Amino acid sequence: MRENRMKSLITAGKPAYGVSVQFASSEIVEMIGELGFDWVMLDAEHGSITPDNIGPLVMAAELHGVTPVVRPEKNDPAVINKYLDRGAMGVQAPHVNTAAEAKAVVEACRFHPDGKRGLGGGRMADFGFGVATADYVRQANEQMLVCVQIEDVEAVENLDEILAVDGVDVFFIGPTDLAQSLGYPGQNSHPDVQKVIQETFTRIHAAGRASGTPGAAEQAKKNADAGILYQYTHIPTFMSSYGREFMKTIGRG
16 A cells, blocks of 8 residues: 555654645646645545546546545545545545544544444455455555544634544644634634634644644745644645736736
């Protein structure tokens, strides 16, 4: 089984940089790999990615040693398992607000004895060809990365209990939804929002757990300096950054 590149980096205390993709384009994933990113977040929550079209995206990531992580449309074991059987090596579960919900994500992502994931003959198990099931289960549990999103006031209130859940590798702060939950939709930089975000990062790090959040290049560097290891930017950020510079250069910006 392939090594989970981003999990290895995070386990070593090094930042892992990725890109969020919301549409089913294997070519875009290949470009991300060519650029040298560590991982790609395949966003099925907000985009057009489904279990039926994620396969080529995962294969494109594998060609370049890029770790494919899926954000499923909801925290549902049946939904999560479909993406994992098609090759995702990590799950970024949205709106995890309680310890019980965090535990459910872990159980959906890992096989016995670490979880309750359904055991089938998917492509990650080489379709059952040439690999002992017991070896596959052990390797899959070792390589799987589990990330839960802290993006609601309820999650912040229950953070200590969520941080105590075994098997979660990363606690991701979603600033946009958290701002909305705090009553400031579209105001991620509002002082009240930033106060909660920074306090939450402090609590995650004090517990000795890894954190994550999105951020463009300059912010990503600051995040890494602050100990935030799991980071990604977005395809629209790429487009807007170079696109605006292009239009400015030709005199239309």
